Amino acid sequence: MSFTLRDLAYEDIGTVGELEQELFPTDAWPLEMFYTEFFQPDTRRYLLAEVDHRVVGYAGVMVLGATADIQTIGVLPSFEGRGIGRAMLTELLHEARARGADNVMLEVRADNPRAQQLYTRFGFEQIHTRRRYYRDGVDAWVMRLLLPAEEGPRA
Template structure:
């Protein structure tokens, strides 16, 4: 997977998630999403479906600092999860993993990429808007704590500024 020269110089590597990564990802999941953390088994279930799923991790010095996953059932791809540890936010890692998911959606011939993002997470929303995602719906009280989810869509047949088409 190709990373920007800036990320390569910073020692960031991006690779496919494996079952061996799940314990570390689970620790991060519980830290980053304490209210809405996925059950451990869900990561195993997701990786067991390579025909419709792709998960990646970003590492620095052998430590996982980000992870993300995509489900694609043509013609729709859906970002299942994307997370970057706070100490590594703002370094382009979120953009790198999102780029990889979008590229994967293209390889799988998706027409659109969908995702849900917390209404109270402007940083993530700004990332998605930079990539050309547009809000198309609101799911009221979607998250366990009652926060709304914004449904966003990226149409892959349209060129976008932050995209690597």
Template structure:
């Protein structure tokens, strides 16, 4: 995403998230923080049809936003955007990727689960219209050490 993309992205934001849309200047502020942010767009025939953003302050990466126009859902655009955010999280050496997803958005929840995200918490009435947010996490870091006793070293 570049500064030139912001007007089109903001138009989509208002269309897709009318109650919770980010103000225009928030996209500019996010792009200005390249050390901790990464924003991407998906284009089809020269038109932006999706966008996504990540904040990474090690050891945590946080998906700030991800959206695809409804008429392009189910065509792999959301998967491509999420793959890019996970790739960026790995490049930035994050241990975990977190995100919030609306409790009433099973399509997005299914996408995240396919990528290995697990629900870890609920934020009641997180969205302005009163819908809960499900907090989901994808572990990227080294697996937890196995502390199960073994037969090795026993007499």
């Protein structure tokens, strides 16, 4: 199975809102929030993952100064474990570095070991726990990745 990544287009926001409701029913962002995010390209970038022209995942990053925040990553359960989340996270980290970030933050549900493992494989470390962060009372792990400086060309 192959997939492609592309930037979120205005016309995709409704589809992303539907996926958000399916993937995160307790804590889904309202559709208006995706529109707000979309119209802030100076500090945001959102991606879609597609299989056979069907949106199966999405992800976004916000970069303010030296700090980036992974806003969201979601992949339909039937497409998990195929490298889609890893590819989107890789692209978001590249974007963060390109925009000048030297550290990346995110929150992940304490009861989501699959996502925690993905982030840990990328070098994220848990630095804090936000108690009862999610609407259903589940804690959030705050995780951080320090981005190493990119090496320039050797003389």
